Amino acid sequence: MDTPLDPATMAAAVGVRDLRAGLTDAIRRAAAGQRTIITNAGRPTAQLGPLDADAPDLDRLIGAGAVIPPRRSTEFRPPAAVPVWAGSRIDQVLRELRG
Numbered sequence: 001m002d003t004p005l006d007p008a009t010m011a012a013a014v015g016v017r018d019l020r021a022g023l024t025d026a027i028r029r030a031a032a033g034q035r036t037i038i039t040n041a042g043r044p045t046a047q048l049g050p051l052d053a054d055a056p057d058l059d060r061l062i063g064a065g066a067v068i069p070p071r072r073s074t075e076f077r078p079p080a081a082v083p084v085w086a087g088s089r090i091d092q093v094l095r096e097l098r099g
Helices: 016-021 023-031 058-063 089-096
Strands: 011-015 035-042 043-048
Touching: 011 016, 011 043, 016 035, 023 035, 023 043
Parallel strands: 011 035
Antiparallel strands: 035 043
16 A cells, blocks of 8 residues: 655555555555655655656667667568468477478
């Protein structure tokens, strides 16, 4: 169960087990501006909160070299399905497909 902390920071403490059970609520609170301190064995270990205005978006991360931009510029389309007989061994099917 959530334990209120400092009212000035709008933070509540929650254990990992309780966080798993109420993750959706914790995310909603973060979107509303409240920070949640996550504890493990009673010790604060992480926090969940709203994104800051200067939080890096994908373009900033690419510019900083922290991530590699996607190579595909179009929407992903999966390849056509290959019909396979039931009971077929996958290694034999792949060998046949790959020639």
